[in-house]
Amino acid sequence: MRVQRRASRFLAVAVAAATVLSMATSAAQGAAPAPTPKPEPRDPAMTLWYDEPATDWESKSLPIGNGALGMSVFGGVRNEQLQFNEKSLWTGGPGSPGYDFGNWREQRPTAIADVRNRIDAEGQADPAYVAGVLGQGKTGFGAYQTFGDLHLAQPANPPSVTGYRRGLDIAAAVAGVTYTSEGVTYTREYFASAADDVIVARLTASRPGRIGFTASITAPDNRSRQLTARDGRITFAGNLDDNGMRFESQVRVLNEGGSRTDDSDGSVTVTGADAVTLVLAAGTDYSMSHPTYRTSDPHDAVTGRVDAAAAKPFGALRSAHVADYRRLFDRVTLDVGQRMPDLPTDELLRAYRDPNTPAATRKALEVLYFQYGRYLLISSSRAGSLPANLQGVWNNSTSPPWSADYHVNINLQMNYWPAETTNLSETTGPFFDYVDSMVPAGERTAGEMFGNRGWVVHNETNPFGFTGVHDWPTAFWFPESGAWLAQHYYEHYLFTRDLTFLRERAYPMLKSLSRFWFDELVADPRDGKLVVSPSFSPEHGPFSAGASMSQQIVWDLFTNTAEAATTLGDNGFANEVRGYLGRLDPGLRVGSWGQLQEWKSDWDDPGNDHRHVSHLFALHPGRQITPQDDPALVEAARTSLTARGDGGTGWSKAWKISFWARLLDGDHSHTMLSELLRTSTLDNLWDTHPPFQIDGNFGATAGVAEMLLQSHRGVVDVLPALPDFWADGSVTGLKARGDLTVDTDWTGGVPTRIALRAGKSGTLRVSSALFDGRYQLVDQRTRKPVRHQRTGTEITFKAAPGRTYVATSALPATVAAPEQTQNPRVPVSEPASPRFGTDELTVRSRGGISRNAHSES
Numbered sequence: 001m002r003v004q005r006r007a008s009r010f011l012a013v014a015v016a017a018a019t020v021l022s023m024a025t026s027a028a029q030g031a032a033p034a035p036t037p038k039p040e041p042r043d044p045a046m047t048l049w050y051d052e053p054a055t056d057w058e059s060k061s062l063p064i065g066n067g068a069l070g071m072s073v074f075g076g077v078r079n080e081q082l083q084f085n086e087k088s089l090w091t092g093g094p095g096s097p098g099y100d101f102g103n104w105r106e107q108r109p110t111a112i113a114d115v116r117n118r119i120d121a122e123g124q125a126d127p128a129y130v131a132g133v134l135g136q137g138k139t140g141f142g143a144y145q146t147f148g149d150l151h152l153a154q155p156a157n158p159p160s161v162t163g164y165r166r167g168l169d170i171a172a173a174v175a176g177v178t179y180t181s182e183g184v185t186y187t188r189e190y191f192a193s194a195a196d197d198v199i200v201a202r203l204t205a206s207r208p209g210r211i212g213f214t215a216s217i218t219a220p221d222n223r224s225r226q227l228t229a230r231d232g233r234i235t236f237a238g239n240l241d242d243n244g245m246r247f248e249s250q251v252r253v254l255n256e257g258g259s260r261t262d263d264s265d266g267s268v269t270v271t272g273a274d275a276v277t278l279v280l281a282a283g284t285d286y287s288m289s290h291p292t293y294r295t296s297d298p299h300d301a302v303t304g305r306v307d308a309a310a311a312k313p314f315g316a317l318r319s320a321h322v323a324d325y326r327r328l329f330d331r332v333t334l335d336v337g338q339r340m341p342d343l344p345t346d347e348l349l350r351a352y353r354d355p356n357t358p359a360a361t362r363k364a365l366e367v368l369y370f371q372y373g374r375y376l377l378i379s380s381s382r383a384g385s386l387p388a389n390l391q392g393v394w395n396n397s398t399s400p401p402w403s404a405d406y407h408v409n410i411n412l413q414m415n416y417w418p419a420e421t422t423n424l425s426e427t428t429g430p431f432f433d434y435v436d437s438m439v440p441a442g443e444r445t446a447g448e449m450f451g452n453r454g455w456v457v458h459n460e461t462n463p464f465g466f467t468g469v470h471d472w473p474t475a476f477w478f479p480e481s482g483a484w485l486a487q488h489y490y491e492h493y494l495f496t497r498d499l500t501f502l503r504e505r506a507y508p509m510l511k512s513l514s515r516f517w518f519d520e521l522v523a524d525p526r527d528g529k530l531v532v533s534p535s536f537s538p539e540h541g542p543f544s545a546g547a548s549m550s551q552q553i554v555w556d557l558f559t560n561t562a563e564a565a566t567t568l569g570d571n572g573f574a575n576e577v578r579g580y581l582g583r584l585d586p587g588l589r590v591g592s593w594g595q596l597q598e599w600k601s602d603w604d605d606p607g608n609d610h611r612h613v614s615h616l617f618a619l620h621p622g623r624q625i626t627p628q629d630d631p632a633l634v635e636a637a638r639t640s641l642t643a644r645g646d647g648g649t650g651w652s653k654a655w656k657i658s659f660w661a662r663l664l665d666g667d668h669s670h671t672m673l674s675e676l677l678r679t680s681t682l683d684n685l686w687d688t689h690p691p692f693q694i695d696g697n698f699g700a701t702a703g704v705a706e707m708l709l710q711s712h713r714g715v716v717d718v719l720p721a722l723p724d725f726w727a728d729g730s731v732t733g734l735k736a737r738g739d740l741t742v743d744t745d746w747t748g749g750v751p752t753r754i755a756l757r758a759g760k761s762g763t764l765r766v767s768s769a770l771f772d773g774r775y776q777l778v779d780q781r782t783r784k785p786v787r788h789q790r791t792g793t794e795i796t797f798k799a800a801p802g803r804t805y806v807a808t809s810a811l812p813a814t815v816a817a818p819e820q821t822q823n824p825r826v827p828v829s830e831p832a833s834p835r836f837g838t839d840e841l842t843v844r845s846r847g848g849i850s851r852n853a854h855s856e857s
C-alpha cells in the first residue's frame with residue numbers, strides 16, 4: 001500500500017507524537033492501559049523525518065544502534081520491517097574451511113627481498129608482479145552478516161492513512177512511526193539501549209484495543225535455525241553454515257490488554273491490545289580472543305538480557321536509554337544560524353542542492369549532518385563490542401560491499417576521527433580492544449612474513465585476526481596500517497591525558513610497532529636514508545621505495561613513541577627511537593610543479609584526481625607539517641590537493657574537509673562539506689561511496705570539528721578555518737588535546753568569547769583572533785583576571801584542573817566605560833606587536849586606556 005504523501009505537516013516531529021509514552025507502564029500482559037503522558041519537548045532541528053515508509057534499506061531505512069546491536073527501521077504501515085544486526089555475526093575465521101589468517105601457506109624466505117631488489121634495480125615494481133610474489137588468494141576471510149528481520153504484520157491494510165511520519169530523533173536516539181487511520185492515531189517507538197543491551201519497540205494507539213499484528217523473524221538461509229514461540233517469546237537460534245558460529249536472538253512480545261497467541265511457525269500474534277512492548281536481545285559465541293575467537297553459547301546471556309529488560313516498565317527502559325545516550329550526545333552543540341524548515345529530510349537534502357535555498361535552511365542540514373555523525377558513532381561503538389565497521393553496525397546482506405569489514409588503509413581510522421574532538425572519547429573503547437586483539441595474530445604474521453619483532457596488519461582485516469595478505473594488486477599490501485592505528489592510542493592520551501592508558505595500553509602498542517619498523521626499514525641506496533620498501537601509496541601507482549605516506553606514518557609512529565617514552569621516563573627507548581627518526585626519510589618533498597610528492601621520485605601527474613590523497617597524511621591526520629611552521633611544504637600540499645580536485649568517493653570528500661581545515665581554508669572545507677551533501681549523501685543521510693559506507697559520515701563530522709578547533713601543533717587554535725558561510729555562531733563542548741573542553745561564540749568570523757575548561761593542570765597556549773584586539777581573560781570561579789602572556793594572537797597561561805578560563809573581547813569602543821574596558825594587566829613574554837585595531841580602539845575609548853592595555857604591564 002502507499003500512504004498519502006504530504007498529508008499533513010506539523011511542527012512536531014514524527015517521534016514527538018502526542019501519544020509517545022514516556023511514563024512508566026507495566027510491561028506485564030493484561031496490565032491496565034498506560035496513561036498518556038505529555039510528550040517530551042523535542043528539537044525538530046535534530047530530527048530526520050519522512051512522510052512515507054522506506055522502500056529501500058540502503059538509502060531510506062533509519063538506523064538505531066547500541067554498539068553491538070543495530071536495527072534499520074522501514075516503517076511500513078501494514079508490514080513493518082525491522083532489519084537487525086549483532087556486530088559479531090560474521091562468516092569466516094576459525095571454523096571456516098581453509099582459514100589461514102592471511103599468512104602465507106608456504107614459506108617464502110626471499111619474497112620481500114626479491115621485490116625490494118627489483119625496486120632498487122628498476123626504481124619501481126608493478127602491482128601485479130608484487131601481488132604475484134607477495135600475495136595469496138583470500139581464504140575464509142568471511143563477511144559481516146545480517147542477523148535477520150523482525151516483521152510486524154497487520155492482517156489487512158488500514159482503509160486510509162493520514163498524517164504518516166517516520167522519524168529519527170538523534171537528540172534522544174529514538175526512531176518512530178506515527179499515522180492516523182479511521183480517527184485512531186497509531187504510534188511506534190524504537191530505540192537500541194546500551195543501558196539494558198536490548199532493542200525496544202513500543203506500539204500504542206489513541207484508543208484502547210486497537211493494536212494487533214503478527215511478529216515473526218526471517219533470516220537468510222546460510223545458517224541452521226531453530227525458531228520457536230513460547231509464552232510470547234520468539235527464539236531464533238542456529239549456526240552459520242560457513243564457520244559454525246552460534247547465534248541466538250530472542251524477542252519478547254509484551255501485550256497490555258487484548259490477547260496473544262504463540263504460533264506453531266515461531267511467530268506470535270497479538271489481537272486487540274491497548275499497547276505492546278517488544279524487547280529484542282541477540283548474541284553470538286564470538287569472542288575477541290586469539291586464536292579460536294569463540295566463547296560459550298550465547299543462550300544464557302541473551303535470555304538474561306531480554307528477561308531483565310522485560311521485567312522493567314517501558315518508561316524505565318526508555319528513560320535509562322535516553323539518559324545514557326544524552327550523557328554523550330549533549331556534550332556538543334553547534335549553532336551557525338541554522339533554521340530547520342518544516343520539510344521531510346529527503347526534501348531538505350534536495351533543497352540543499354538548490355542554490356536558491358535560503359542559507360539558514362542549508363545550514364540546518366549541515367548542522368544536522370554534523371550531529372548525525374556523532375549519533376552514528378555513539379550508536380555503533382559502545383564498550384564491549386567490536387568497533388564500527390565499514391557500515392557501522394548496520395548491514396542487511398550476507399555479502400555486503402567489501403564484506404563490511406575493517407579496512408585499515410583509511411576507513412577504520414576515519415571512523416574514529418570524530419571520537420576525541422567531538423567529545424565522545426568513550427566510543428574509542430571498542431577500537432582499542434579490537435586493535436589489541438589483533439596483536440597475537442599480527443605477531444605471527446610479522447615473524448613469518450617479515451622475520452620482524454612487533455606485529456603487523458595489512459590493508460584490511462576481519463574480527464578473526466586476519467593480519468596477512470590477499471592478492472588484489474592495488475589494495476593488499478599496507479604493513480603501515482598498525483602504525484596508523486597506533487596514532488589513535490597516542491592521540492587518546494593527548495586528548496585525555498590519561499597516564500594509565502598511556503603506560504598500560506598506548507606505550508606497549510607504540511613500542512611493539514616501533515620495533516617492527518626498526519627491523520623493517522632499509523637504507524635507500526639512493527641516499528642512505530631509512531625507507532620502507534616495498535612501499536605502496538594506498539591503491540595508487542607502482543610499488544617503490546619510500547612512498548611519502550609510508551615514511552610519514554613511520555615518522556608519526558616514531559615521533560609519538562619518542563614522546564611517550566620520554567613522558568614515561570623510558571629514556572633508553574626514547575633515544576633508540578630518536579636515533580631511527582634522525583635517519584628516517586621524512587617523506588616530504590616538493591616536486592617539479594610545486595606539489596608535495598606522493599612518491600620519493602617525482603612521478604605525480606597534475607591531471608590525476610585519485611581519491612586517495614595519501615601523501616598529505618603529514619598534514620592530516622598527522623601533525624608533521626603545519627602552515628605556521630612549514631609554509632613551503634604546506635603550500636606544496638595545497639598545490640597537490642588543488643590538483644586532485646573536489647571530487648572523489650564519500651570518504652575522500654570527507655577527508656578533504658579536514659585537509660582544507662588544516663590548510664586554514666574554511667571556505668574550501670565548507671565547499672567539500674557541501675559537495676558531500678550534494679553528491680555523496682543518501683536520503684537517510686548515510687554517506688555513499690557509493691555504495692553506503694559510513695566512514696564519510698564520521699570523516700565529515702571530524703572535518704567540521706577541525707574547522708572550528710585544532711590543537712595538533714601544541715597550541716589550541718580557535719576557529720582556525722571558519723567559512724564565511726558560518727560568519728556568526730557558537731559551538732560548545734569540543735575537545736582539544738590536553739583534556740580541554742572549549743566553547744566559542746563568534747560574530748563576523750571573529751571569536752567574541754572563548755571558554756576553556758581544563759581537565760588537567762598544564763600550560764596552555766591558545767591562539768585566536770580574539771587576542772588581536774582588546775580582551776579579558778578571567779577565571780570563571782574567582783572572576784579574577786588570569787595572569788598570562790601574549791605574543792601576537794597567542795596567549796600562554798597555567799591552567800588548574802577543574803577551572804574554566806573565559807576570554808571575552810572588550811565591547812566596542814563607543815560603549816567602553818572604565819569598568820568595561822579594564823583589561824587584566826599581565827606580563828608579556830615579549831612586546832606584543834602593535835595592532836591597528838587596538839590603536840583605533842584605544843583612541844576612541846573613553847576610559848583613558850593606554851595602547852595595548854592588555855599586554856603592557
Ligand code: FUC
Nearest residue numbers: 402407411475539649689
Ligand atoms: C579503501 C578505498 C575504497 C573503499 C574501501 C572500502 O580501499 O580505497 O575506496 O573505501 O577502502
